Amino acid sequence: AQKITQTQPGMFVQEKEAVTLDCTYDTSDPSYGLFWYKQPSSGEMIFLIYQGSYDQQNATEGRYSLNFQKARKSANLVISASQLGDSAMYFCAMREENTGFQKLVFGTGTRLLVSP
Amino acid sequence: DVKVTQSSRYLVKRTGEKVFLECVQDMDHENMFWYRQDPGLGLRLIYFSYDVKMKEKGDIPEGYSVSREKKERFSLILESASTNQTSMYLCASTLLALGQGTEAFFGQGTRLTVV
Numbered sequence: 001a002q003k004i005t006q007t008q009p010g011m012f013v014q015e016k017e018a019v020t021l022d023c024t025y026d027t028s029d030p031s032y033g034l035f036w037y038k039q040p041s042s043g044e045m046i047f048l049i050y051q052g053s054y055d056q057q058n059a060t061e062g063r064y065s066l067n068f069q070k071a072r073k074s075a076n077l078v079i080s081a082s083q084l085g086d087s088a089m090y091f092c093a094m095r096e097e098n099t100g101f102q103k104l105v106f107g108t109g110t111r112l113l114v115s116p
Numbered sequence: 117d118v119k120v121t122q123s124s125r126y127l128v129k130r131t132g133e134k135v136f137l138e139c140v141q142d143m144d145h146e147n148m149f150w151y152r153q154d155p156g157l158g159l160r161l162i163y164f165s166y167d168v169k170m171k172e173k174g175d176i177p178e179g180y181s182v183s184r185e186k187k188e189r190f191s192l193i194l195e196s197a198s199t200n201q202t203s204m205y206l207c208a209s210t211l212l213a214l215g216q217g218t219e220a221f222f223g224q225g226t227r228l229t230v231v
Binding site: 037043045052093106107 | 147149151156158160161166172174175204206208210212214215216218219220221222224225
């Protein structure tokens with residue numbers, strides 16, 4: 001069954017340091033997409049980065065990179081040079097291409113707090 | 117600017133009332149989703165739709181129904197609101213495809229309080 005697991009309810013990091021947010025997933029579909037979203041205290045959902053199951057390279061978008069380890073079924077988000085504005089909830093999500101009508105499922109999220 | 121718009125930002129309803137939450141997208145997306153978000157539980161999928169008049173149950177459909185009569189509009193219905201349905205409700209839409217540029221777009225959320 002399609003499932004996303006985020007085991008870190010909260011993470012703390014100092015400004016300018018890097019932080020890794022963990023995400024593991026479960027699927028039997030060989031074709032799937034993994035997404036990360038940021039939700040600041042204002043509530044909007046902001047898309048950060050996408051990784052396809054057949055992508056050979058790890059995805060990167062500015063200070064965000066995705067550490068994709070397919071055999072381990074993990075898709076960890078790495079934020080480099082953390083900024084105070086990175087304080088937010090972060091959600092990992094997945095869509096399967098061939099099963100379940102491509103429904104989009106989310107993990108429980110990780111709250112990141114960046115301190116000065 | 118692409119948009120997913122939810123009809124209300126805040127709603128207060130009484131127990132037993134029938135409640136309609138409306139969501140409209142202007143991106144011609146095939147997929148539309150309704151989630152509820154509660155602290156510590158993340159976003160839980162209530163229902164989704166991949167085409168007009170088509171619907172699929174998500175993980176927590178009990179107490180809810182949906183309607184999709186037009187491609188751009190997806191409605192969530194609470195048939196008889198209960199206090200345990202007090203939550204933040206989020207609508208999202210995506211293309212029926214996977215790849216770069218197929219991320220979900222979200223509405224601003226509706227915070228529903230049932231008293």
